[in-house]
Amino acid sequence: MDLGIAGKTAVVCASTSGLGRATAEALAAEGARVVVCGRRADVAAEVAAGLPQAVGVGVDLMAPEGPAALLAAARTAFGPVDILVLNGPGPRPARVTEIHAEELGPAVDSLVTVHHRLVTGVLGHMRAQRWGRVLAIGSSAVAAPIGDLALSGIGRTALAAYLKMLAGEVAADGVTVNMLLPGRIATDRVRALDATRASRSGRDVAEVHAESVRRIPVNRYGEPAEFGATAAFLCGGPASYLTGSAVRCDGGLVPGM
Known part of the structure; x- marks a missing residue:
């Protein structure tokens, strides 16, 4: 299937590892010109060097000037942004009774405010050309709460509400807005969460992994490349009638359609 994104400019946030990197690699394989983003410029440059048409940008998106700096670097390298993939690390694991009030603001800032700034910076071009893709890498916690990821669930659910309203406002302009919800994908983040759960319960990590499976x-964790392929499809031309949706890539984990 030709996704029709060859030559499009794609910015993939937090793409030096994990699901962001898998998405950047999948978009690059389809011919997109990819901007790899991470806090460490050297790592971003190294990842970009392994892709056909890519540049690496070191930037702290939590800094007030971070989102604008990233988009400026993208425009300098490849021109206006056609595809924006929102992504970022989640807050610390904690149950809802364990979180503190002062943690809620930073969780929303990292998972909603930063992404709003990025969207605002690209939406004008997308609407003017009547083609654009905004895709957020979320969490299955948006569909069904995950007990020990309360802060992540709160922040990402707020982001889902923002994206749903945005999708309705820009759909007629040819801009789609979706969220892709991973389940248990074999990334360093998921391995770290398994280790945390093992430590909390006094069990071996292998036992926690087997329980999750x-x-x-x-009957297995997903591979990052499988997630990346799904993300690339949602950013492509054939997905032009799919918007305002939360799509799960979870191996059937969430017990509901």
Whole structure:
């Protein structure tokens, strides 16, 4: 399938590792010109060097000037942004009774405010050319709460509400807005969460991993490349009638359609 994104400029946030990197690699394989983003410029440049048409940008998106600096670097390298993939690290693991009031603001800032700034910076071009893609890498916690990821669930659910309203406002301009919800994908982040759960319960990490696998109908963790391929499709031309949706890539983990 030709996704029709060859030559498009794609900015993928937090793309030096994990799901962001898998998405950047999938978009690059389809011919997109990719801006790899991370806090460490050297790592971003190294990842970009392994892709056909890519540049690496070192930037702290939590800094007030961070989003504008990233988009300026993208325009300098490849021109206006056609595809924006929102992504970022989640807050610390904690149950809802364990979080503190002062943690809620930073969680929303990192998962909503930063992304709003990025969207605002690219939306004018997308609407003017009547083609654009905004895709957020979320979490299955948006569809079903995950007990020990309360801060992440609160922030990402707020982001989902923002994106749903945005999708309705820009759909007629040819801009789609979606969220892709990973389940248990074999990334460093998921391995770290498994380790935290093991430590909390006094069990071996392998036991926690096996317990998680038993809850997944396909009986394994997903591969980052599988997630990346799904993300690339949602950013492509054939997905032009799919907007305002939260799509799960979770091996059937969430018990509901």
